[in-house]
Amino acid sequence: MSTDNKNRATAAAILPLVGGAANIDSVAHCMTRLRLTLHDRTLVQDEALAALPDVMGVVEDETYQIVLGPGKVARVTPEFEALVEEERAARPDAPAAPQASLSADELAERGAELKAAQKARNQTPVKLFLRRIAxxxxxxxxxxxxxxxxxxxxxxxxxxxxxxxxxxxxxxxxxxxxxxxxxxxxxxxxxxxxxxxxxxxxxxxxxxxxxxxxxxxxxxxxxxxxxxxxxxxxxxxxxxxxxxxxxxxxxxxxxxxxxxxxxxxxxxxxxxxxxxxxxxxxxxxxxxxxxxxLDNTGAFAGLVLGGLFLPLVMLGLHQALIPIHTTLIEQQGYTVLLPILAMAGAGQVGCAIAVFKRLKRNASIRTTIKSALPAGFLGVGEPLIYGVSLPLGRPFITACVGGAAGGAFVGFFSMIGDKVGSTAIGPSGWALFPLLDGNKGLGATIAVYAGGLLVGYVVGFLATYFFGFSKQMLVDLNAAPEDTAADESPTTGAEAEPATAAATAAAAAAAAATDGRPKEPAGV
Structure with a gap:
């Protein structure tokens, strides 16, 4: 199958799972995500979408966002728009597909609840302002x-x-x-x-x-x-x-x-x-x-910036840095902040590799990591964040530790006079190498940035391998299917709590991950 046909097939698979053309108000895309404004959020089949081979994840924000990755999204979006127009032309009066299991009143009530909850999460003045900046x-x-x-x-x-x-x-x-x-x-x-x-x-x-x-x-x-x-x-x-x-x-x-x-x-x-x-x-x-x-507190500043960038992304506050990056590029030719913030992605990659090693019997998580890790090395961290570390809870923290270590490494060299900058914003990870610039020559700049990535990988791996899981989490997450079925026999009280604690925490973290997610976690 040709590339164009594959992209059209991906678009054709997505369209019915978001309620069809009648459910779509507008279509757009950013660096990694197909962004849809929908009439009725309840018509979307999240699990089926996430299971599509080319879909790295889904994010609910002001728009409904389907993560396809850089390059892929720019090719799928025109095909998706064409399919929407074709379906509308073929069925101009067709309404959105109804929910067979819900009455009209129940559907309206459910939609109103979702809309109210979404507004409460995402339409604070600060987030609306930062969204406009982005x-x-x-x-x-x-x-x-x-x-x-x-x-x-x-x-x-x-x-x-x-x-x-x-x-x-x-x-x-x-x-x-x-x-x-x-x-x-x-x-x-x-x-x-x-x-x-x-x-x-x-x-x-x-x-x-x-x-x-x-x-x-x-x-x-x-x-x-x-x-x-x-x-x-x-x-x-x-x-x-x-x-x-x-x-x-x-x-x-x-x-x-x-x-x-x-x-x-x-x-x-x-x-x-x-x-x-x-x-x-x-x-x-x-x-x-x-x-x-960076001249006076480089190592400490790098530690803080690299360690807190993933939480800033989760809160959407990283968008405030976009005009700062652009101003630095305009003034100095490069931004010295982005290479440090990119270390958060390195910590995330190291964390994912450790999770892969520790959960040897969890085929589902290991499959997710194998498919998402190449994108992680190239600086696209969303699949690893939303599909691995954040739902598990503790590995998200250890990923931040890895990012802090990498940031401190790059910041230390800035403090001794070897500044590392990026001539553009957006890419991170290995994709940032062609954009690197600094004040001590390209060779030294590349060496410092590569060293920071290596530190982030290693510390993220070690922190996750040794501190990312409790003993009970390892038992639960490595349980074989037959063991899981046996554990589902009725239990109550204190007996049920240890066996389900990790799973409950992971489920809660996964649910929280869908609340108030930022539009564009750039630089992760």
Whole structure:
């Protein structure tokens, strides 16, 4: 079967399990996940979806997310969209498939309960704000990756003295996007906040316009690019609110002339005489603070960042780091934080290998690990997190220990002057090697990062192997099928508690794993 046919077959297998085309409101994808907005969540068959060969897991958030992995999701999504359109064209009036076992009233009540529970979990002000930040920056990641790899290749050719006639062209290709990234941030910001995208981009373009060098604000000359992505973000948000105000008060007869003019003029003036200076100071402080942190407390900072990144991902708080990474890349050419945070994925891989070794009679978990481990080495940690360590409970903690050790290793070298950075965000694990950059040459940078991964693997493995399971957990999770059946004879009270404690804990952790999961655990 050809690759296109395989992708279409995957899409065709998914569609009926999410309630068919009539149950789908919108389709999108990020780096690893197919994201669906559904009319009725109760029509989804979670277990059947998770059992599909190409599905690494499912995540319920504001959208329903099916983890397919990098590359695969970009190929399956167009096929899925085409199938949805074909089904709608064939059956334009077809309703979503009903639940045969539920009455209409019961179905409505169940749907209302699910909706209320989902809102309670995911629509806190902080999570909604961070989700919007992610929606602005995540679409930029493919360009950041592509340009970052080209920049790394160009740097290597320059250092070797090869192809001098080609390197200027590569430099232009790699730098063009970063020179105008503020415009793209402005467009995405306006789109996310409900404004006209091109107006958001027009206002953000002021920041990178060379002519601002002739303007003085707060007693000093402005410089092109001052304020960077943070200034573009603020300018586009302001433009969106001014546009909405204009749409409300400007007469329809002159709206097409007045609204765009006032939006660009007012938000542009505020951007030039306020936002560029303020955002520039904030951006400078972020770069200075990151460098100071690693220069003075590198090992400790790495320990904390590497150890806490997996919990931050589970809470969705890692999304706050996206504009910080982008600001550092814009200022310094690379972000020094991502290689440290990537160590969390190394701890997760080491943990998974230890679980594989310890649970020799648990075919189900071992099969999951064998299928998910290659993606884990490449920095896609979701299948291992949601399919292995988090449901088991204690191994999730020991995976964090491995990440902390790897982070401390990389942070220590930053503290002694050997900084390791990434020219783009998104990839981690082995996939980050082509994007590495630093201040001591490519060889030293690669060596430090590889050493951090090795430390994360080893410590994650050892911590999980020796401390990741209680004796009872090992007995329960290694039980043969016939032993499990025998253990299911009726028991009560204290006799039942030891035999089921680990299983109950794992089930509770698995249930908790589906609550409030982040949209994009980047860098794991």
């Amino acid at each position: 929606n602005i920056f995540v679409p930029l990641i493919p360009a950041l990756i592509g340009c970052g790899i080209i920049a790394g290749l160009n740097g290597l050719l320059v250092n070797l003295g090869w192809l001098p006639s080609v390197t200027p062209a590569l430099a232009a290709i790699a730098s063009g996007f970063m020179a105008l990234i503020a415009v793209f941030v402005g467009i995405n910001t306006a789109k996310e906040f409900g404004g006209t995208p091109i107006l958001g981009g027009a206002v953000a373009a002021i920041i990178v316009f060379p002519g601002v060098a002739n303007i003085e604000a707060f007693g000093q000359k402005l410089s092109p690019g001052q304020g960077g992505v943070l200034g573009a973000l603020g300018a586009a948000v302001l433009a969106t609110y001014i546009e909405k105000w204009c749409r409300k008060w400007v007469p329809e007869a002159v709206d097409v002339l007045v609204t765009p003019t006032l939006t660009v003029l007012l938000s542009g003036l505020v951007t030039i005489f306020g936002l560029m200076f303020v955002a520039g100071e904030v951006s400078t402080a972020i770069g200075t603070g990151a460098n100071w942190l």
